Amino acid sequence: MKGYQKKPQHIWLALFGIVLGLGALLKTVSAGEFSQAYIRLNRMAATTANSGILVVFTVPAGNSATEAKVVVEFSAGFTVAASPTITVTGIPAGATALPGTLVAAGSTTTLTVTGVTNLTAATQYAFILSDGVTNPSAGAHTATITTKTGADAAIDSKIVGLRVISDDQVTVSATVDPTFNWVLSGNSMALGTLSSSSVVSVASPITVTATTNGTNGWIGWVKSQNTGLTSASASNTIATSGTVDGAPTTLSTGAEGYVLDADLTTDSGTGDGTVTIAAEYNGGTTSAGGTLASTLTQFASSDGTTGGDVITLIPRATISTVTEAATDYTDTLDVIGAGNF
């Protein structure tokens, strides 16, 4: 009886030991899986080279292996250059740059990044391929991201879905029509009574406002019908002074004369144009102005767009002591503008 009692105990212990041993053999460790992973192509068009593929993966919790490289195996049709450029600049906020002195090498469809230092569990890592990967033909594709030890043992991996399409771009077009506006503030200016002892200027000059989206701005011209102030009743003309020579003329008291001064009142801050008053008509003093011609002569211009440049036109005149008296001295100025596109 005792012997029988002992024998079953030995068998029980032996069997128990065998079972424990088998259990230990069955508990093997296999490669893990990233908690999450994605690859963002920067171009999805077929047979197009990428210039910024983003690779992101999250190391699973409990990871305790020592990473030394990251391998991305693209599905058939992708081509990976021998020496792609890798960077961690521009990775998404919240992701950790793949650590280490990274070196990327390509072979057919495989990218291998070496120089990776050990990764931390439960951490999202990212890197960017700035070049070196060309898309295959349109369709469904995949890529497998794997971290490996220095001995090339797989640690964690994940297969991600990719898509290549025939065209990933939309072209947008638009037209901006040319516009130009030229507004005179009035159509008459009165010099009043002229004097032989002083230069008389128009008390209430008119302005001209130019507005345009011409990339080359606008140009203003003036033409005098009489090239002077003409009195029909006196049959006399107070002629314009000087010549059109690129410089203003200064009137002298006691001598007949007639000029036009152009002043820049507003160089609009809207737009990119800058106004220039033609030297001929840039009087500078209350006695000076430009010679009026019977042909269109430029008095001002702008070199770009404007939301409203304003030029003030000021006729000036003097007489001598023997200038025939009359109340009908007059001239007509044609003030012309054009947008320059």
Next chain:
Amino acid sequence: MNHLRKLLQTLVMGNLSVVGSLAYASTNYGLRGYGFGTAGVSSSASSTYKAEGTLGETGTSTTSSTTYKVKDSYIGTVQAHVPIAPTVTNPSDYYNKLHLVVNVSGNPSDTTFVIAASADNFMADTRYVQSDNTLGASVGSEDRQTSTGWGGGSGIDVTGLNPSTTYYFKVSAMQGAFTETEFGPTASGATTSPQLSFDIDVAATDTETAPPYAVAFGSLTTGSVTTATDKIWLDFGTNAQAGGGVYVTDTNSGLFSTGSNHTIASVSTDLAGAGEGYGLQIASVTESGGGPFSKVSPYNLAGENVGLLDTSTRQILSSTLPIQAGRAGVYVKAIRQGTTPAASDYTDTLTFTATAAF
């Protein structure tokens, strides 16, 4: 003594690959005889004894050598009901999991089940569903769960599976000591591949179109927002567990004219209050399942509000879950001012990409 002998017999003649629970035994009580259908209640249990029976025995081969023989899957004197095949499905194009429902098969509620899994129909690969619903190489006590533990009638998702793989599952049951059954018949299901679908259309209405894709504003109006007649339509779908999104990258950061060397710059703003500007606004989002497909700020506003376009890759649409047939309509809007240089060659190129997080 008799109990110890029974224990020894069970261990020697049973399946050594499965670790059973400790034997229930008493030194004071023994069941000298019992009958079925003659007396007692249906549970056939009391505080001092209980009887268990078996429905039958599955036929299997034996494993033997010159020195021993083991009757594989020998059914002891008592056993639970051998579970019929579980229900295995892939209801939503899962690429890394399958849905499984254990069939109780008439076993009592305290019956525990072990689920075996294989990717090659148990030729060389045999693993077991763990209590966390992943697969493992062995069965721990925590991996034997009741039907309730395995999700009851709703079942569980077996996770951590490989894509594009057929998995086979079978279940064994145990209810009390020495009652573990052989595994029942198998059922299988297949994971799909990780999937991402994306397409672009350009049309005034929700219509499929072919490339090249072009949106023409025509002539922009001073002081008034112009919305292009054609919308950009974006299709997006994925079975990625974390969904994904659609992104846009702009070439010129605005509408650029070579002739006038001027850019109508893109901005995130209400164009109605702007002198000059250009951008995108998501007009509509739909999906046939999953998702939802959502607009991302600042492309999600109304009126004449638009989101910025520049050389950075900016997300405009997202889904945090798998999504089927997501579709978005996108407005392109612009406004010019009086001094916007005249030109007929204002242009821009938008590059769209889609990503899914698996």
